[in-house]
Amino acid sequence: MHQHARIERWARGTGRLHRLHPAAKIVFVLVTLIAISSLRQHAVAACGSYLALILLLAAATGLPLAGLLKAAATVLPFAFSFALITWFAGQGERAMLLVTRSYVSAAAALLLVGTTPMPALIGGLETLRAPKFLLLVMQFLYRYLVVLFEEAGAIRDAGASRGGSLRSLQLRQAGAAAGVLFARAYQRANAIHQAMVARGFEGTIRSLSPPVFRWQDGLFMTLFCGVSVALRVAFQ
Amino acid sequence: MIVEVKDLRFKYDDGTEALRGIDFSMDRGETIAFFGANGSGKTTFALHLNGLLRGEGKIQVAGLAVNDGNLQKIRQKVGLVLQDSDNQLFMPTVLEDVAFGPLAAGVEVREGERRAKDALERTGMLHKSGKAPYHLSAGEKKRVAIAGILAGDPELLILDEPTTFLDPPGQRSLQTLLSALPQAKILITHDIPFAASLTNQAVFFHQGRIAAKGNLREIVERFDWQALTTS
Numbered sequence: 001m002h003q004h005a006r007i008e009r010w011a012r013g014t015g016r017l018h019r020l021h022p023a024a025k026i027v028f029v030l031v032t033l034i035a036i037s038s039l040r041q042h043a044v045a046a047c048g049s050y051l052a053l054i055l056l057l058a059a060a061t062g063l064p065l066a067g068l069l070k071a072a073a074t075v076l077p078f079a080f081s082f083a084l085i086t087w088f089a090g091q092g093e094r095a096m097l098l099v100t101r102s103y104v105s106a107a108a109a110l111l112l113v114g115t116t117p118m119p120a121l122i123g124g125l126e127t128l129r130a131p132k133f134l135l136l137v138m139q140f141l142y143r144y145l146v147v148l149f150e151e152a153g154a155i156r157d158a159g160a161s162r163g164g165s166l167r168s169l170q171l172r173q174a175g176a177a178a179g180v181l182f183a184r185a186y187q188r189a190n191a192i193h194q195a196m197v198a199r200g201f202e203g204t205i206r207s208l209s210p211p212v213f214r215w216q217d218g219l220f221m222t223l224f225c226g227v228s229v230a231l232r233v234a235f236q
Numbered sequence: 237m238i239v240e241v242k243d244l245r246f247k248y249d250d251g252t253e254a255l256r257g258i259d260f261s262m263d264r265g266e267t268i269a270f271f272g273a274n275g276s277g278k279t280t281f282a283l284h285l286n287g288l289l290r291g292e293g294k295i296q297v298a299g300l301a302v303n304d305g306n307l308q309k310i311r312q313k314v315g316l317v318l319q320d321s322d323n324q325l326f327m328p329t330v331l332e333d334v335a336f337g338p339l340a341a342g343v344e345v346r347e348g349e350r351r352a353k354d355a356l357e358r359t360g361m362l363h364k365s366g367k368a369p370y371h372l373s374a375g376e377k378k379r380v381a382i383a384g385i386l387a388g389d390p391e392l393l394i395l396d397e398p399t400t401f402l403d404p405p406g407q408r409s410l411q412t413l414l415s416a417l418p419q420a421k422i423l424i425t426h427d428i429p430f431a432a433s434l435t436n437q438a439v440f441f442h443q444g445r446i447a448a449k450g451n452l453r454e455i456v457e458r459f460d461w462q463a464l465t466t467s
Binding site (some may be wrong): 008012117118119150188191192194195196197198199200202203204205206207208209210 | 283286288308311313314316318320321324325326327328331332335336337339340341345348349352368384385388
């Protein structure tokens, strides 16, 4: 199963965090990300505490912890490449900080998207007065990312059915396959856009269940933003 | 008249002349099958009826001229069901997808949900409301796509190759569903038996023109349009 499909399935759950207003979760994750990114010392201990907080919340809402930890590792190859450069520059502690911060930040972002379906997430950002254009770009990016994965899957299957594999492709063939992939994804994206316009789409997607901000959402937001800030202060 | 078209002409950006002067009309509640070779202009013509493509000529749908000022109203009156349902279903759940049209038209959330549930009930898909569209079978996707159109309460349904990807039971079930719908219908199809089960009227497209309009059987015979005959 594709990673995005798995995360989408998590987001459709009904746990405690799932039921909270998306805006409350966005604010909490944003505060946590800022706190993590501003860490300068005691990297491992501080990041470990934040990770524990994230895992605690994930467990409380029924997200699979192993799955979340594995999915967060997707950022590690990117983080390692930058960390390696920093390491060679003689800044070992900074390199370590880079890797741990990236990993914990990814886990925090996954906690948000794993408990909030994309339309609700966009609704939450709308509540927080994010620019409409940005939200529209997010909606389309999300929809067309799925299209891209589907087309890539179809091309991979077509190749495999003729005895080939992505690994066996030469650089030139891989380039041509990527070109075909984008051309096909573009065609599909056009067809989807046409279908949306045909059904009256004029730039806004309205939700059937616009969330209402309740006192529980406010309590969660205040409490856990407070915990995030307190942890940051503790590792000053 | 639900549709009235006079001298419609259209060229694609690459210079291909797709429509070369189409005159066409159909009555409310009527069902007409569109036949013709691939690239003969059937789909291009249909896309003009809800303003997705804009050519030269006059088009009136449900008494409204297809122009910039009327596009939103026209799109509520013309329901377009695409050949590939995967392109049509883009919301995370079946219910949200079916409610998309009414909500886009500015209907209140509760009313949008009511219309969506009603359309799902009419297409026999209410029990799949909470499912993600990509988890459905091809036949179920087609039914949900039709429900999404019906939720907007259109006066004209345009179905582009409706039987593609459907197995025989799926085709029969779609035929039963469509025959129960009172709206005017345009069926763009190569599936003659399916079309014949829903109408006896057909139009034959040839190189961007309407070559014939009339009785379905006569048109099929005249243009030798039967795909295969079984012994």
